[in-house]
Amino acid sequence: MIELVDVSKTYKGGVQALGPTDLSIEAGRVTVLLGPxxxxxxTLLRCMNLLVKPSTGGVRADGxxxxxTRGDLRRHRRRTGMVFQHHQLIPRYTALRNVLLGRVGYYSFWRSLLPFGRADERIALEALDRVGLLDKALTRVDNLSGGMQQRVGIARALAQQPDLILADEPVASLDPATARRVMELLRRVCQESGITLVASLHQVDLALEHADRIVGLAHGRIxxxxxxxxxxxxxLRVIYEDARDEPQAQDASLPVDDRLVIEPP
Incomplete structure (x- = not known):
């Protein structure tokens, strides 16, 4: 479904976040990128939808x-949902309005300035229902708990009707009990819909519990x-060997932050 060929990323200052990497992601499975x-x-996860542009190599996507090209990249991103660590919702918007942003990629820039139609609202409400938040549709998200906000973020990704969801540390900001519930939900809704899920995690127990496949990274290499x-x-010793002795600046130097990226066509 997704293939990375000789993909690497070096940021300004010569900081190499990812060494040359070959990786194929199989459709319909849960793949977890595990590591400290x-x-x-x-970096590896965001190279899959080019939120981070590789320094070398290329990314291929089925279909x-x-x-x-801008058009092909837009089509790829439209069918690729993204779940962020810090939710990246618009606080003053309701849950429904935030989820509707997942429909923006289906419209031209000028059309996206107009109100969403009933078909889009139905899709968004169904997505909220699937994450158990239909009763919070008209609640501002800044009045929701952190776990609920992350579920709204998952619903936004589902509203894209994607083939693939990329989840970048989706539970890192949550307490352990809430993190477990959110990961269970994310895996379940993806499996029910046949959506391929790639998630980055550093919690070993959650990774082993929910993944079909583990891709372990250390120091920018698989x-x-x-x-x-x-x-x-x-x-696990290989994945985490001497990790505490390494500088932790690689992913922290990402030039693209967690802000929701909504691009015009």
């Missing part, structure tokens, strides 16, 4: 001739790639 902070997980149920203590 600064391992390159967010899209090339991601080098050091493990295999089924989640085959990960053992030796594999």
């Amino acid at each position: 902070s600064g391992a390159g997980k967010s 899209v001739p090339s991601l080098e 050091v493990y790639d295999g089924p989640a149920d085959e990960v053992d203590d030796d594999d």
Whole structure:
């Protein structure tokens, strides 16, 4: 579904966040990018929809001739939902209005300035219902808990009717109990809809519980790639070996932050 060929990323100042990487993402599965902070997980994830532009290599997506043209990239992003660590909702908007932003990619810039139609509202309400927040549709999101806000973020991604969801540390800002519930929800709705899910996590227990496949990263390189149920203590030592002794500046230097990116056509 997604293939990265010799993809690497070096930021200004010569900081290499991701070394040359080859990776194929299989459709319909839950893949977790696992590793410590600064391992390159967010950079790798964001290269998949070119929110971070690789320094070398290329990204290929099924059904899209090339991601080098604006139109093809827009089509790829339209079918790729994004769930961010810090929700990235508009606080003064209701939950429904935030979820409707997931429909923007289906319209031209000028059409997107007009109110959404009933068909879009129905899709957004169905997405809220799937994450258990239909009764909060008209509530401002700044009046919702952190866990509820992340569920609104998931609903926004679902409203795109995507083939792929990229979740960048989707539970890092939540307490352990809420994090578990949100990951269970995210996995379930993706499996029910046949959506491919790629999530970056640093919580080992959640990764092993919810992933079909683990891609372990350390120091900007893939050091493990295999089924989640085959990960053992030796594999985890390789992923986390000497991580605390490495500078943690790689993913922290991302030039693209967590703000919701809504591009005109």
